[in-house]
Amino acid sequence: MSDLFETAIVQKRNVLNELRANNLTLQELRFFSIYLSKINPYDKSTRTVTFKLSDFQKIMDFKRLNIVQLKAATDSLLTKLVHIPLESGGYDSFQLFKKCRIDKNNSGEWYVSIDAHDDALPLMFDFKDRYFKYALWNALRLKSANQIRMYEILKQYETIGKREIKISDLRELLGIAPNEYPRWNNFKARVLDSCQQALKETTDICFTYERGKTGTGGKWLTIIFHISKNTDYVDQLTLFEFIGEGGGATAEPPEQQLEFCNTKADDNTAFYSGACDDEFTVTEIESLIAIINTMELPPHEMGAAFARYHYLLEQYTRFKAIAERTAIKNRYSYFYTMIQAERDKQRGEQP
DSSP: OOOSOSSOEEEEEHHHHTSOOOSOOHHHHHHHHHHHHHSOTTOGGGOEEEEEHHHHHHHTTOSSOOHHHHHHHHHHHHTOEEEEEOTTSOEEEEESEEEEEEEEOTTSOEEEEEEEOGGGHHHHSSOOSSEEEEETHHHHSOOSHHHHHHHHHHHTTTTTTEEEEEHHHHHHHHTOOTTSSOSHHHHIIIIIIHHHHHHHHHSSEEEEEEEOSBOGGGOBOEEEEEEEEOOOSOOOOOHHHHHHHGGGOOOOOHHHHTTGGGOOOOOSHHHHHGGGTTOSOHHHHHHHHHHHTTSOOOOOTTOHHHHHHHHHHHHHHHHHHHHHHSOOSOHHHHHHHHHHHHHHHHHTOOO
């Protein structure tokens, strides 16, 4: 039985919600929402949150456990930065989290704990106004980072029922890169309409939108959202049920879960395939490793094979974040081109 809350409330300061997304993946956004739901915002002693390793595995959508993947995931969480604007026009910059521990408890069960950064505490605790809240279940069925961010961006303004925002600001809040969806029709279909459908189907709010201020040739400069309550959604999903569903991960027997720290690389395609969620064929993995073998990689404490695995995992994680926001027809070809471009960049070659 999981010890995660069956129901939980996320309380989030407006200033934290208005921060520009910093390449947070769907899994990281979901994890942060779960973290906020498990702390008591009026008690800083709850700043360290502990998860069973098997629960963390399913939240982060790992299909298998190994030390390299876990280190990559926790390292990524520990490097997430926030930038708080100052009245002078400058900003304060600091990390959201400062420490992560993976260890065994007194019962011999593996766990993951994470602690907020001291500078981030005012964003998470003891706030008295200018915040909003939502039931965690709203974030659990959403399928992309865009959808979670759109939900939070609009949920903040639910009581007002309307929000007008610059298109450029909306793109930044959603974490969409300048070169993504440069054509309005693509942005409208893959972001606005996709989020509209997802929120209507799975959350407690829904929205319509219309053109606000316009520029040359009728270009949309701002967009006006009309936000309303939604009762026409699928059943609420508790955190316990979400962990049970596993988001695609399969539960392993406890004795197998505890072996991850003893993982050894046989330097074969099966080992490297795990870094890519076993998505690609043996031949495709071998082609990727052939490119990586020509690159200079940072040394890894567990050897050259783990250095290659770690690099492949980092690139695949980046690829998945892109795939959440962009329709990719041939996933392997796209990923292969990404790795090849990184190799050429390292060599100083022009694409």
